[in-house]
Amino acid sequence: MNSSVIVFPGSNCDRDVAVALEKLQFKNKMVWHKETELPKSDLIVIPGGFSYGDYLRSGAIAAKSKILNEVVKAAKNGCLILGICNGFQILIETGLLKGALLKNKKLKFLSEDVYVKVTNNNNKFCKNYNTDQILKLNIAHNEGNYFTDNNHIKELEDNNLIVFKYCSIDGKIGNEFNPNGSLNNIAGILNKEKNILGMMPHPERMIDNIISNDDGIALFSSLLKQ
Amino acid sequence: MKLSVTITLKKDVLDPQGKVILQTLQNMGMDSVKNLRQGKFIEIEINENDEKLAIEKVEEMCKKLLVNLIIEDYQIKKLK
Numbered sequence: 038m039n040s041s042v043i044v045f046p047g048s049n050c051d052r053d054v055a056v057a058l059e060k061l062q063f064k065n066k067m068v069w070h071k072e073t074e075l076p077k078s079d080l081i082v083i084p085g086g087f088s089y090g091d092y093l094r095s096g097a098i099a100a101k102s103k104i105l106n107e108v109v110k111a112a113k114n115g116c117l118i119l120g121i122c123n124g125f126q127i128l129i130e131t132g133l134l135k136g137a138l139l140k141n142k143k144l145k146f147l148s149e150d151v152y153v154k155v156t157n158n159n160n161k162f163c164k165n166y167n168t169d170q171i172l173k174l175n176i177a178h179n180e181g182n183y184f185t186d187n188n189h190i191k192e193l194e195d196n197n198l199i200v201f202k203y204c205s206i207d208g209k210i211g212n213e214f215n216p217n218g219s220l221n222n223i224a225g226i227l228n229k230e231k232n233i234l235g236m237m238p239h240p241e242r243m244i245d246n247i248i249s250n251d252d253g254i255a256l257f258s259s260l261l262k263q
Numbered sequence: 264m265k266l267s268v269t270i271t272l273k274k275d276v277l278d279p280q281g282k283v284i285l286q287t288l289q290n291m292g293m294d295s296v297k298n299l300r301q302g303k304f305i306e307i308e309i310n311e312n313d314e315k316l317a318i319e320k321v322e323e324m325c326k327k328l329l330v331n332l333i334i335e336d337y338q339i340k341k342l343k
Binding site for chain 1: 279283
């Protein structure tokens, strides 16, 4: 299984993702944003960080970088794409995922562990989780407040495209367990073809019990070819 | 030719920064302030003498990069 991690000036979770992928024996390559060709990839990860210093809007400049043209082409050909945190913001800015990520409702940068429910495991990214499984994952963002229009929310719900929702330790979904004001507690969504996942929490930070937990590992293992 | 682009969040999109600025002004005693929206201001110098064409070009820049049309509105003005 070949993977690529895209690296921008300001990316800071790229190496963590690489560690997670290599732990699962992915053959991983790091790809600098100025490259015009992608190595052969079954999975492309756009990692977290502050690409281009979050200038203009988070992810806006990265979305127009040379390598992103190739990522968009690969995405349209069905390649698996995972955008985490700033990677999610970049996917939104490319238009590969719909909606917008606004400033956190309380205007504070959030860096904390939160509980997230796997609302649907019927997709390639979550097949090693159970539906309704509760994960403890880390978030670290300033713009994670997902927003979209009513038609798109309906499309997301009707097609089971919302895969992660913020919840309480025992899985209750409500405003009080919503860290950033995200619409319907949304923490991660798929595109309609289900080959692109964007999520604000960081699964790559949860791959080892020694430093955190391993709630994130099943996301990466789900992507391995069986 | 110089043009400006003013970008603000759409009416229906919550503007928490604007809200905090509004509250602060009111707390400072300036209670005549009724509402406030904050945004971005971009000044663009462009090699184009025809105003209509210049605006068209800036429009394209707005749609392709400067503005997120899902959450933001923009207004283009000629400066000089």
